[in-house]
Amino acid sequence: MNPPVSSPAIKVVKSVREQVSAEEWQARVDLAACYRLTAMYGMTEMIANHISCRVPGTTDQFLINAYGMLYEEIDASSLIKVDVAGNTLLNASDYDVNVAGFVIHSAIHMAKHDIDCVAHTHTPAGMAVSAMECGLLPIAQTSMRFLHIAYHDFEGIADNVDERERLVRDLGDNEAMILRNHGLLVVGQTVPAAFNVLFRLERACQTQVMALSCNTKLIYPPQSILEDTYERMLPKPGRAARNGELAWPALLRKLDRADPSYRN
Numbered sequence: 434m435n436p437p438v439s440s441p442a443i444k445v446v447k448s449v450r451e452q453v454s455a456e457e458w459q460a461r462v463d464l465a466a467c468y469r470l471t472a473m474y475g476m477t478e479m480i481a482n483h484i485s486c487r488v489p490g491t492t493d494q495f496l497i498n499a500y501g502m503l504y505e506e507i508d509a510s511s512l513i514k515v516d517v518a519g520n521t522l523l524n525a526s527d528y529d530v531n532v533a534g535f536v537i538h539s540a541i542h543m544a545k546h547d548i549d550c551v552a553h554t555h556t557p558a559g560m561a562v563s564a565m566e567c568g569l570l571p572i573a574q575t576s577m578r579f580l581h582i583a584y585h586d587f588e589g590i591a592d593n594v595d596e597r598e599r600l601v602r603d604l605g606d607n608e609a610m611i612l613r614n615h616g617l618l619v620v621g622q623t624v625p626a627a628f629n630v631l632f633r634l635e636r637a638c639q640t641q642v643m644a645l646s647c648n649t650k651l652i653y654p655p656q657s658i659l660e661d662t663y664e665r666m667l668p669k670p671g672r673a674a675r676n677g678e679l680a681w682p683a684l685l686r687k688l689d690r691a692d693p694s695y696r697n
Contacts, residue, residue, distance in 0.1 A: 444459045449510040449525050456489040456498040457496075460549075461509035463624040464496055466693040467552070469688055472504035472542050472688040476554050476635055479503065482616075483534035486624055493517045495542045498533070501528035532604055533591040537576060541604070541620060548620045550627035550690030558638035559617040569611060569637060572644055572651055576637040580663040583610035585618075608668065609634050621677070626668060629677025629685075 449459050464486040471477060471484065482499055488494040496512040510524060513525040513530055521530070530564070534553075534606060541551045542555040552606045562569055571577045585603040588596055604610045608630050609619045617634055621627030643653060653659070666675060 449523070452523065453514075454489070458509065460489055460624070460671050461496060461512050462696050464550070465507050465509045466685055467550070467628050468498060468504040469623050469695045470553070470691070471554070471631070473688070473691070474632065474635075475552060476556050477504045477630070478555040479640050481531075482554050483531060483532075483538060483544065484627070485538040485550065486547045488514060488548075492546050493543070493627060495524060495538060495543040495677060496532055497538060499526035499528035500523055500526070500534065502526065508695050510697055515539075521561035522578045536594055537600060537618070538627055540600045542596070544601040545620070547622060548626045550692040551618070552620075552627050552631045553612075553616060553618045554631065554635070555616040556635055556638070558642050560615070561610075561642050562638040563611050563616060563642075564614050570641055570651070571653065573637070573640050574662065575633055576640060577659055577662040578633055579609055579637055580621075580659055580668040581607065582634075585610055585612050587612065587614040591615075622668075623677070625677035625681035625684075629675075629680065630668075 449461075450538055453461070459476070464484065467484050467486075482501060483498055485495045485497040488496060494516050496513060496514055498507055499511055499513055502511060511526045513521060513526060513528075515521050515530055515535065517533060538551050539555055569576060569579050569582055571580050583604050585600060588599070591600075604618070604620070608621065609617070612618055617631070617638070619627055619630040619634055621630055654662075668676045
């Protein structure tokens with residue numbers, strides 16, 4: 434009589450959702466939604482650029498996109514978890530983290546523990562304004578939110594960790610910064626807040642490019658009106674619309690109607 438043949442062991446691979454906390458999974462869903470929305474509103478440059486989110490409950494870990502995926506492909510499981518030292522903690526994708534993305538985002542997450550989300554884009558309008566000596570002009574109400582926007586001079590491709598200190602210094606306490614000859618960078622205490630700032634800053638840059646192309650004299654409100662408008666538009670506790678909280682559920686509904694796979 435032949436001895437019984439044992440079945441080969443079946444290797445069980447846990448899903449990303451099974452490997453993370455409920456809080457981290459929700460952060461992943463929100464961040465994936467932010468990527469999809471950025472693509473939906475035309476603010477992407479193929480596989481380049483990055484949006485990151487702090488891992489809830491940590492001060493040294495964040496989630497960021499896999500360098501090789503389009504924003505429209507990103508879902509909650511494909512996001513890579515890294516720490517500020519550059520160690521990969523969880524990666525279910527076939528790609529790695531972009532070095533420049535790590536440098537820029539780790540700089541903010543290391544220095545500003547009250548900031549959960551950082552977004553960086555290379556849009557045509559954003560890059561155009563980044564090359565203008567005048568900077569961003571307060572020519573429309575949307576633009577006035579960025580009356581005191583920060584600026585960071587171009588140092589070449591941002592793959593040198595030494596640049597992190599200067600990025601943080603130049604950002605200061607601002608929610609947005611123009612990277613000269615490069616693009617845009619925004620931060621937010623939540624993912625919805627960061628997307629809200631990114632959308633409005635992009636719209637301000639588009640408005641400026643369009644207005645300057647008309648070759649006509651621009652008008653500006655008095656400085657006192659500009660300062661008052663700036664102060665009233667700043668995100669503050671209890672201001673759901675200014676903080677992006679009011680629009681976020683509607684934006685998620687828009688995504689769900691188009692393609693809910695970002696939640697996977």
